[in-house]
Amino acid sequence: MPGCYPYTLDLLVKEVEEADNLGLGAIALFPLIPYHQKDNAGTESYNVDGLIPRAVRAIKQAVPDIVVIEPGACALWFSVKLKNF
Secondary structure, three states: OOOOOOOOOHHHHHHHHHHHHHHOOOHHHHHHHHOOOOOOOOOOHHHOOOHHHHHHHHHHHHHOEEEEEOOOOHHHHHHHHHHOO
16 A cells, blocks of 8 residues: 555654654554464454554553554454553
């Protein structure tokens, strides 16, 4: 997808901080989940140590007020677990 780039978590946080400094109020995450971790039930979305939860925690620690848009497959997990971040 044009304009989408892969980042390690540390570099992602720096990009989000820069986006926040530029006045952007939200960012969207498009994770690359390894194929062997995918299933029809979206089990990886329930993994507290999974890619999306780790990314959201790191982003929110650095830039608490930014809106993080994440894949719909994780929506249930976040609606239940977000309070634990």
